[in-house]
Amino acid sequence: MKPPRRRAIFLAPRPYRRRRLRDAARLLPVLGVFFFVLPALWSPAGQGLRRLSEDVIYFFTVWALLIGIAAVFARGLSARDPEGDPEGDPEDEGEAEDD
Amino acid sequence: MPFNLLVLSCLVYVIGLFVVAFLVERQARAGRLRWLRSPLVYTLSLSIYCTAWTFYGAVGYAARSGLEFVTIYLGPTLVFVGWWWVLRKLVRIGRQLRITSIADLISSRFGKSNLLGVIVTVMAVVAVTPYVALQLQSVVLAFGVFAELAPGEDGPFATGQTAAWVAAGLALFTILFGTRNLDAREQHHGIVAAIAVEAVVKLVALVAVGIFVVWGLAGGIGPMLERIDASVLQGWQMQPGRWTALLALSAAAVLSLPRMFQVMVVENSDERQLARASWAFPAYLFTMSLFIVPIAVLGLERMPPGSNPDMFVLTLPLSQGQGALAMLAFLGGFSSATSMVIVEAIALATMVSNHIVIPGWLRLRRPGAMSEDFRSLVLNARRISVALVMALGYGYYRISGGSSALATIGLISFVGVAQFLPAMLGGMFWRGATRVGAVAGLVTGFAIWAWALFLPSFGAGSVLPPSVLTDGPFGIGWLRPMALFGTEGMDPLVHALFWSLFLNAAGFFLGSIVTFPGPVERLQGVAFVNVFDGPVGPQRWAQGAAEPEALLIMAQRILGDEAAQALFEEAARAQGKERSFLPDPTPDFLAGLEERLSGSIGAATAHAMIAQLVGRETVSVEDLMQVARESAQILEYSARLENQQAELSRTATALREANAKLTLLSVQKDTFLSQISHELRTPMTSIRAFSEILAEGDLPPETVARSGRIIRDEAVRLTRLLDDLLDLSVLESGKVQLSVGVVNLRDLIDRAILASEQVNPEKPFVILRDSQAEDVFLRTDGDRLTQVLINLLSNARKYCEALAPELRITARVRAGRVRIDVADNGKGIPKVAQTVVFEKFSRLPGEVRASGAGLGLAICREIVTNLGGTIDYLPGQGGAAFRIVLPLRIGTGSA
Numbered sequence: 001m002k003p004p005r006r007r008a009i010f011l012a013p014r015p016y017r018r019r020r021l022r023d024a025a026r027l028l029p030v031l032g033v034f035f036f037v038l039p040a041l042w043s044p045a046g047q048g049l050r051r052l053s054e055d056v057i058y059f060f061t062v063w064a065l066l067i068g069i070a071a072v073f074a075r076g077l078s079a080r081d082p083e084g085d086p087e088g089d090p091e092d093e094g095e096a097e098d099d
Numbered sequence: 100m101p102f103n104l105l106v107l108s109c110l111v112y113v114i115g116l117f118v119v120a121f122l123v124e125r126q127a128r129a130g131r132l133r134w135l136r137s138p139l140v141y142t143l144s145l146s147i148y149c150t151a152w153t154f155y156g157a158v159g160y161a162a163r164s165g166l167e168f169v170t171i172y173l174g175p176t177l178v179f180v181g182w183w184w185v186l187r188k189l190v191r192i193g194r195q196l197r198i199t200s201i202a203d204l205i206s207s208r209f210g211k212s213n214l215l216g217v218i219v220t221v222m223a224v225v226a227v228t229p230y231v232a233l234q235l236q237s238v239v240l241a242f243g244v245f246a247e248l249a250p251g252e253d254g255p256f257a258t259g260q261t262a263a264w265v266a267a268g269l270a271l272f273t274i275l276f277g278t279r280n281l282d283a284r285e286q287h288h289g290i291v292a293a294i295a296v297e298a299v300v301k302l303v304a305l306v307a308v309g310i311f312v313v314w315g316l317a318g319g320i321g322p323m324l325e326r327i328d329a330s331v332l333q334g335w336q337m338q339p340g341r342w343t344a345l346l347a348l349s350a351a352a353v354l355s356l357p358r359m360f361q362v363m364v365v366e367n368s369d370e371r372q373l374a375r376a377s378w379a380f381p382a383y384l385f386t387m388s389l390f391i392v393p394i395a396v397l398g399l400e401r402m403p404p405g406s407n408p409d410m411f412v413l414t415l416p417l418s419q420g421q422g423a424l425a426m427l428a429f430l431g432g433f434s435s436a437t438s439m440v441i442v443e444a445i446a447l448a449t450m451v452s453n454h455i456v457i458p459g460w461l462r463l464r465r466p467g468a469m470s471e472d473f474r475s476l477v478l479n480a481r482r483i484s485v486a487l488v489m490a491l492g493y494g495y496y497r498i499s500g501g502s503s504a505l506a507t508i509g510l511i512s513f514v515g516v517a518q519f520l521p522a523m524l525g526g527m528f529w530r531g532a533t534r535v536g537a538v539a540g541l542v543t544g545f546a547i548w549a550w551a552l553f554l555p556s557f558g559a560g561s562v563l564p565p566s567v568l569t570d571g572p573f574g575i576g577w578l579r580p581m582a583l584f585g586t587e588g589m590d591p592l593v594h595a596l597f598w599s600l601f602l603n604a605a606g607f608f609l610g611s612i613v614t615f616p617g618p619v620e621r622l623q624g625v626a627f628v629n630v631f632d633g634p635v636g637p638q639r640w641a642q643g644a645a646e647p648e649a650l651l652i653m654a655q656r657i658l659g660d661e662a663a664q665a666l667f668e669e670a671a672r673a674q675g676k677e678r679s680f681l682p683d684p685t686p687d688f689l690a691g692l693e694e695r696l697s698g699s700i701g702a703a704t705a706h707a708m709i710a711q712l713v714g715r716e717t718v719s720v721e722d723l724m725q726v727a728r729e730s731a732q733i734l735e736y737s738a739r740l741e742n743q744q745a746e747l748s749r750t751a752t753a754l755r756e757a758n759a760k761l762t763l764l765s766v767q768k769d770t771f772l773s774q775i776s777h778e779l780r781t782p783m784t785s786i787r788a789f790s791e792i793l794a795e796g797d798l799p800p801e802t803v804a805r806s807g808r809i810i811r812d813e814a815v816r817l818t819r820l821l822d823d824l825l826d827l828s829v830l831e832s833g834k835v836q837l838s839v840g841v842v843n844l845r846d847l848i849d850r851a852i853l854a855s856e857q858v859n860p861e862k863p864f865v866i867l868r869d870s871q872a873e874d875v876f877l878r879t880d881g882d883r884l885t886q887v888l889i890n891l892l893s894n895a896r897k898y899c900e901a902l903a904p905e906l907r908i909t910a911r912v913r914a915g916r917v918r919i920d921v922a923d924n925g926k927g928i929p930k931v932a933q934t935v936v937f938e939k940f941s942r943l944p945g946e947v948r949a950s951g952a953g954l955g956l957a958i959c960r961e962i963v964t965n966l967g968g969t970i971d972y973l974p975g976q977g978g979a980a981f982r983i984v985l986p987l988r989i990g991t992g993s994a
Contacts, residue, residue: 022183029181036173036346040339052165052333053324056392059169063176063385070180070378077183078374 018076025073028066035062105245105429112430113272113437119296120289127288135288136368138375144291144362145380146298148175148353149387150230150439151237154301154432156505157388159409161395163504165335170342171506172388174349176381182373185354186363188527190373192630193364197698201360201519202450205541207702208526208627209534210620216454218538219519222545223357224447224488226515229556231443231492232499233508234436235262237409239496241432244413262496269440270489277445278481290441291366297434302386304431308412309390311424312397316415323393330396344593348510351517357446358439409505440489448484456480457704474656477700499557511556514596518544521604525611530624536611544603551580552595647681649712654692657699657708666695763935771953778820782813823954827939830961837965839989842881844910844917845873851888858893868908875910875917878988879966887959887970891921891981894955899925899978915987920973922980933972 011019039055123135134140153171160168178186198204202223206216239262277290317323327333353359367373398411406414412432416424457477499508521544522537554562563580571579581591583598616624647667654663670682670691682688689709696705789806792798798806829835852866877884895906905924910917928936939957963970968985 025183026181029177029184032173032177032180033346036170036177037339037343040337040342042337051328052330052335053327055166056327057324059166059173060385060389063173063381066176066180067378067381067385070381074374074377078371 021073021076025070025077028069028073032062032066102242102246105242105426108426108430109433112433113268116293116296116437117272117275120293123292124289135292136372138369138372138379140291140295141362141367141372142376142379142383143295143298144366145359145376146302146383147294147358147362147438147442148356148380149298149301149384149435150509151234151432151436152230152505152509153387154305154435155237155240155409155412156233156509157391158395158398158411159407159504160506161332161391162399162408162411163506165332166337166392167335167342167345168391168506169388170345171349171509172384174346174351175353176384177346178350178353179377179380182377185524185527186373186377187370188630189354190364190367190370192527192627194367195630196626196702197694198702199365199453199698199700200446200450201355201357201523202454203697203702204360204364205519205522205526205537206454207697208623209522209532209537210617210623211702211706212534212620213454213458213704213707215522215534215537215541216450216458218541218545220447220450220454222518222541223450223516224491225545225553226512226518226548227357227443227447227488228491228495228512229499229508229515229553230512231440231488232495233505233512234440235265235492235496236508237432237505238262238265238436240407240410241413241429244410244417245429262493266489266493269437270444270486272437273441273444273448273485274482277441278448278478278485287366287445290445291362294362294438294442297438298383300434301431302383304427304434305387305390305412307424308416308428309394311416311419311421312390312393316397316401316419317393323396326400327392327396330399332392332396332399338590341590341593344590344596345510348513348517348596351520352513355516355519355523356443356513357450357516358442361442361446361449440492444485444488447488448481451484451487452477452480453700453704456484457700458707461704461707474659477657498561508556510592511552514552514592514599515545515548517596518548518599518603521600521607525607526624527627529611530621530628531611532607532624533611533614533616534620535614536607536609539610540603540605540607543606544599547583547599547602548595551583551598552591555580555591646712647684650684650689650692650709651681653708653712654696657696666692760934763931764938767935767938774953775820779817782817785813786810823958827954827958827961830958830965833965835965837880837883837989839878839880841876841878842884844875844877844919845870847881847885848873848888848908848910851885851892854885854889855892855896858896862896862899862904864896864899864904864906866906866908869910873908873910875912875987877917877985879985880989883962883966884985887962887983888919888921890955890959895921895923895925895979899923901925901978912987916968917985917987919983919985920976920980921983922973922976922978924978927974927977927979928972930974933974936972937970 010016036059039058127135157168157171160171192198193204196207198207202216202219205219206212209215242261277287313320313323317326394411394415395408398408398415401418402411402414412428413425416422416428457480460476518541521540522532525532525540526537555568557563568580570576577584581587581594582589583594586594586598589597651663651667654666657663658666664680667682668680670688671679674682674685674688676682693702693705693709696708699705700708789810793803793806793810848868892906895904899906901924903924907920907922907924909920912918937956937960939954960970963983963985966985967989968983970981970983973980973982
């Protein structure tokens, strides 16, 4: 018997931003997979169309960009804000399941 | 470079690490390790992902397979960049539930099952053995490179002997620092510090070689890119299947390698460390990988054909006469190998001792008999385990012959540890995962890995006969190790990865959905999946059976005397025991103790040890049901109490109201008594006075007549008063005789209006009525009803003080009853008087000129009641208003 938990339907701007930042952080690896697998669809290197050095530059550029974006995100994600919005937001974290 | 100098510098380097580890341990014990908890040190310690495989093998990998090597670092990058998905939860679970290893994680999740602990431990040891062998091989190769350049100094270079020496030396170092103490939570500060130093050394070394190659040999970035395009690597072709599989494989491995779990989860102390590492660790990998391709390209270009590309990092500087740089590179490679071996050995030793040695020992002993020093038993078990892991690695190196490329060996290990992934992720995110499912998945995956990848890796004929490889066991073609179920066209690695993980996940899922988890399993499932909701679960222990003293003795053996006593004392204080050191073995205390012990010896073992003392294996379903029943009873009981409480307060309210009414009535009665005595006394006084006058006689006849009239009037007043009282008592006693007949309500109202007009006849009343609605025939006592109406109308005439007085009479028939409202437009009856207005002797407060005795409305109520109806004061009508409700037909025979 759980007491019905009352939660506001709409969040204040700051917690709202934090939620969206988490969403973005979750999507970042998906973006990474996309760019890392994309070359598999290119024509094979070395057949005159592409050069190996371009592949090297491509991978390391994407890699560096991912690291940079992750660094920006990490700052916002690890910041604790005092006004509540505690760590476990059951809305998107807890796979509530009656068992 | 003299070979002896090389050995010497290795020794100096190891001693340096020794000193670092030793100093940090000492600082840690003094409580000064703030810097050690910094995210930077955490990130550097994560770099044990980059082993000798990376340092030497990546260049070899690039020389053989082009850019494919980069997948091994892109996979972990994706996992860390997406830390919000998995890593954050994993680290939180590890911290909250004091997980000591990946075997502990899986066994703990699935009901603290020791069977699972054993399975995972065995799998981990087997899967990681090639990886340890890889490190030994790389060090031996590196020594070999230097030995070849300086032949004859120390006689022929014996590779087997070198490997043995390296293995023994690493085992010694690990035992000295990895198994010194039995920390809660298995954190090893000295080791972590040493590894952070090694991380810096290998990064600097590889970058130094890279810079030398790009700017020293190739002549800058531009020429370097041209050389890359001109090299044989240009012919490299990306194989999409293998590429994707390797990305997934390395991502899985970074999560499930025992040593990565050790540094990532067990040694973690703060979530912010993880936030920083989410980009800093990928950045480290990025830097490590940056110069791999240039070194490989230049190596292929400059080194003689047939030289081992795995050693380009060393041989390239050496061939250019850069002895110092080669020395640095050698130390970097040495660092990579040693740090990996040390941490892997610690992680595996923890697993072996916690899940195999101690449970086995517990099983052999009789319950309660713990005479030996338990701590030294655990530590010795770990020391032996470290030695065992090293011995296995050395054994694999000797059997496989040390001939394969480093990367190939590493990938075999990766596929092996990736088998943990379904049980691990399933356990973290799916509450429906069960122990049977986990066992089924792990065993299936492990078997397929061993059959399709591990055993063939020893080479045809060494473990598996060649006929099995070509024709399958007993000639069953679809079980051929390299072409399971007829999939011949697949790359061997992708083939093994695909089938093992697919069937592993399938077994895990099917096993989970067809079985039912035990109670502890379900509790642990909630604790894992909903870890962000904070600690959960009811108490796992029943109170009473355990002796606190026995618990303390056990805890001292595991945690050490001081720590255990402090823990017990604190618990005793928390229970309110001021002077005792022994707390009561409450369920709370037992759960806390178990948690603390599990930090040292693993969840399953801690559970089993407490179970031995408490005297019961686990909480049974019956216990849980009992708990549920008890709480249901308590709920019911409190609901009953609540009901009683509500009833009591209702009664109290009623009593309070009654009391207020009684008090008011008593006041009224007092007022009435003085009133009635006055009422009775005034006529009596007049009668007495005038009768005395008459008694004197000899009076003029007018005076006699006047006196007689006054006496008669006063007597009539007295009679009327007494009549009223009599009438009321008759009505109240219920003995009244009703003369029931059919009457018309309009006639009755007409009569009442006429009769009441003699009261204050000078007041011009406007009477509002609806003759149509009044045309109702009633079967009732018409005279009595008229009496009531007269009384109400007279009261209105008496008390209504409006300037333009009005009387409103409305009648309405509803559901077999007639409703008659009589309302005036005066000031009405004050609220306080409304409740007592129908009581006997009640008069409006402050009413002085009333002529009645306050019996009128009381009589009305009695009459209406006798007629089977009700009369009530009707508030809110803009004046005094009364409502009479009567049945259209009075019940026959009713009185």
